[in-house]
Amino acid sequence: MNTPNTLTVKNLKTHFFTKAGVVKAVDDVSFSVKPGEILGLVGESGSGKTVTGFSLIGLVDEPGRVVGGSILLNGDDLARKNEKQWRELRGKKIAMIFQDPMMTLNPVLRIDTQMIEAIQAHEKISKQAARERCREALVRVGIASPDERLTSYPHQFSGGMRQRVAIAIALLHEPDLIIADEPTTALDVTIQAQILYEVRKLCSETGMSLIWVTHDLAVISGLADRIAVMYAGRIVEQGSIDEVLDAPLHPYTKGLIESVPSRNKRGAKLYQIPGMTPSLLNLPAGCAFSSRCSAKQSDCLVATPEITQLGEERQVRCFHPVKQEEMA
Amino acid sequence: MxxxxxxxxxxxxxxxxxxxxxxxxxxxxxxxxxxxxxxxxxxxxxxxxxxxxxxxxxxxxxxKGDLGTSFIFGESALKLIVERMPATLELAFMALLMAIIIGIPLGLYAGLRPNAISSRLIMSGSILGFSLPTFWVGIMMIMLFAVMLDWVPATGRGDTISVLGMQVSFLTADGFSHIVLPALNLALLKISLVIRLTRAGVREVMHMDFIKFARAKGLSANRIVMVHLFKNIMIPVVTVLGLEFGSLIAFSVVTETIFAWPGMGKLLIDAIQQLDRPIIVAYLMIIVVLFVVINLIVDILYSILDPRVRLQDAAN
Structure with a gap:
């Protein structure tokens, strides 16, 4: 297991400097991804998972800023890049797929314009050659009659097709890492399944690493190799997909798993985690999850739990991890 | 229809x-x-x-193409208006050009750097452009540039040359110096309008996902602004400018009066004062035709700019 990591994120901190105060959207986040590996980054809305994704590609919007930590992509620290160096990396070494395929393609530009410019941004290549590569990329993501599709506009595509085009654009330069920010959330279930299948196939074929940001544990369970659960800007639990889903250690992870509907729980009331994500502006002292936690004890309100390393890849950030016999 | x-x-x-x-x-x-x-x-x-x-x-x-005979001049009203039309059209085009050349870059700048002091200056300047009455600005401009600084003549049209059968003045040095001031005066409101529209468009479009996606592709800032952003913000700008161009022609009356510009607007004012009904009616009919034509041109421009409009047309 000593293959070098594609990506190593250490103590990443992304803060938003708003008028109301500093919002620590990403606070001390560390994780790594190996070549060909798919990491699921899971959390509720506002847990910082999307901001983490944007931090990795240098696209955090004002007033947000990466204020600390390192992002090592094949040993190269991205946190120290200037805008010009970032531009050379984006699309080339790191690509991103966005949540809403209806919004990611420019409505007034043809598909070929939008694909060819992505190639020419990084390579000196003739329009003809670039076009040929675009064609191949479209075929690879399963788009029929690519020549005709290249001269179409985004509105002539369905949502699933647009997301395929976005994936094709992300694949153009065969990047080391793709960040996918809930790319199937806006699609219906059958299209979602097709896209998941194809993404998985492409990852294993090309050896790309993938970070799949989502709130949907069901999607992750069939896709990812490893999973990192985020809560209030921190990773609260991390480990291989089987370990985490079968034996969650953090009460939050356990709550998330229990709130996924399933056939076995038919008729029973679906579990909900009580309360809502705390405002990141003024987090309570102690563990951020304490106010919603069923296993809360007095020490949870005093100090923030540190990461406990359990085995090579397994870690949890909790004083009172779930004991396994409690899980039915 | x-x-x-x-x-x-x-x-x-x-x-x-x-x-x-x-x-x-x-x-x-x-x-x-x-x-x-x-x-x-x-x-x-x-x-x-x-x-x-x-x-x-x-x-x-x-x-039959006869819009009546002027009571005062005893000539065809249509002929009188058409004679004066090139002067007004020229003025209106010049003003439109100024609105585009000055308005769009300033609006882009203010939209891309919303917090810079220079952007705030541009925006407050545009409020002035909106609120100051045209006639007052016109008089002040004559005072400053024609009387005190003596850079350009105060009134009149200057030398003209014939291009495609139309007498135009902006191609001669003398004519150009005559047209700058009235055109700027007429354009002032439109410049402010274009600045505000462009800025609003930039602010809106810059936050769209497709701009972020374009950045994620590694495109240069130039390419994003000039291609991805520009084409999107041009849609509202063209709409409004199209409509405003009609009003530039129709309501250049004030500017033409102040600068003694021999255009249609001046003819209209005189006609109103003398109750020369055929001229008034003919003038307004011509303006209606102009608006209809301009709207047609805007619709055509639309389909060039926005492919989504094209699809609807094909479906119909």
Whole structure:
């Protein structure tokens, strides 16, 4: 297991400097991804998972800023890049797929314009050659009659097709890492399944690493190799997909798993985690999850739990991890 | 089809509206004319007939391309207006050009750097452009640039040369120096409008996912602004400029009066003062036609700019 990591994120901190105060959207986040590996980054809305994704590609919007930590992509620290160096990396070494395929393609530009410019941004290549590569990329993501599709506009595509085009654009330069920010959330279930299948196939074929940001544990369970659960800007639990889903250690992870509907729980009331994500502006002292936690004890309100390393890849950030016999 | 209805409705409103105000006979005949003289004039101009008959005569003549004969000049109203049209068109085009050349870059700048002091200056400047009355600004501009600094002449049109049968002045040095001030005066409001529209468009589009996606592709900032952003913000700008171009022509009256610019607007003002009904009616009809034509051009530009519009047309 000593293959070098594609990506190593250490103590990443992304803060938003708003008028109301500093919002620590990403606070001390560390994780790594190996070549060909798919990491699921899971959390509720506002847990910082999307901001983490944007931090990795240098696209955090004002007033947000990466204020600390390192992002090592094949040993190269991205946190120290200037805008010009970032531009050379984006699309080339790191690509991103966005949540809403209806919004990611420019409505007034043809598909070929939008694909060819992505190639020419990084390579000196003739329009003809670039076009040929675009064609191949479209075929690879399963788009029929690519020549005709290249001269179409985004509105002539369905949502699933647009997301395929976005994936094709992300694949153009065969990047080391793709960040996918809930790319199937806006699609219906059958299209979602097709896209998941194809993404998985492409990852294993090309050896790309993938970070799949989502709130949907069901999607992750069939896709990812490893999973990192985020809560209030921190990773609260991390480990291989089987370990985490079968034996969650953090009460939050356990709550998330229990709130996924399933056939076995038919008729029973679906579990909900009580309360809502705390405002990141003024987090309570102690563990951020304490106010919603069923296993809360007095020490949870005093100090923030540190990461406990359990085995090579397994870690949890909790004083009172779930004991396994409690899980039915 | 729609434009046909607009023109019929407009002709009715204009024709009957004009017939309600004042009695042109008082203006036309000498104060010492006797009753027989007055009645002869009334008959000559067809004013003895009831209004609806006058209207039917007007419409049937209009289809033959005759919009009536000026009471004052005794010439065809259409001919008088068309003679003056190049001057007004030239002024309006110049103003439109200024609105685009000055307005869009400033709006882009203010939109891309919303917090910079220079952007705030641009935005407050545009409020001034909106709120200061045209006639006052015009007079102040003459004061400053023509009288005190003596850079350009205050009034008139200057030398003209003929291009494609139209007399234009902006191609001669003298003519250009004459047109700059009135065009700027006319453009001021439109420049402010374009600045605000462009800025609003930039602010809106810059936050769209597709801009972020374009950045994620590694495109240069230049390419994103000039291609991805620009094409999107041009849609509202073209719409509004199209409509505003009509009003530039129709309401250049004030500017033309101040700068003694020999265009259609000045003709209209004189016609109104002298109750020269045929000129007023003919002028307004021409403006209606202009608006219809401009709207058509805007629709065509639309389909060039926005592929989504093209699809709808094909579906229909």
């Amino acid at each position: 729609q434009s046909g209805i607009v023109m019929i409705a407009m002709s009715v409103i204009v024709f009957f509206g004009v017939n309600v105000v004042g009695d042109p006979i008082d203006m036309l005949v000498a104060p010492d004319a006797d009753q027989a003289e007055i009645e002869r004039v009334i008959r000559d101009f067809g004013l003895d007939k009831p209004v609806w008959q006058q209207y039917t005569v007007f419409v049937s003549n209009a289809f």
